[in-house]
Amino acid sequence: MKRQAGGELLWGVIVETEAYSQLEPACHGYRRRTPSNETLFGEPGRFYVYVSYGIHHCVNVVTHRSDWANGVLLRAAWLPEEPERVAAGPALLARRFGIDRGHDAQLAHLDQGLWIAPKPSALVDLAAPDLVQTTRIGISQGQELPWRWYLRASRSVSRRAKGDPMPRREPFLRLTGV
DNA sequence: TGTATGATTAAT
């Protein structure tokens, strides 16, 4: 969720994530601590934002503990009242929420204007919460680890891998308020 | 300084 400059709230439902750990080679903290991955080694609960392919931004939430690189990459979100797939991919998600390196190391907290909240059951009803666990994508090492999760029914997932179950036809989410 | 690489995306 993001509180925008005009005071309006921008929000979406995270439908796809991947986990990264210092112990495996796909993680930015696998080799060494540098200025650009410093946040990943810092205290949990902050956003780690990195530049991808020199042109995109991707957002993680730092997890575990300080001096240990663990994080969860936010790969896709579904936004109400917006075209499907506007945030279907980590760089697209960052772009839609206007997140860049300026948000790196920022606390994921309401007070900071950018945060993550539990699904408000009064507003949103997950009709088909089936979670698919599968392998991560876009990496050359650590491909065997099944550390990617996404909501099966969401069409705003970045992409499906071979063998992954097909999406359901029914809407996966209902707006009951707003 | 110079070169290689990539947690991506859009187009083919």
Next chain:
DNA sequence: TTAATCATACAA
């Protein structure tokens, strides 16, 4: 499947 595009890391 491939090209685009450049911050970052690392070698020299």
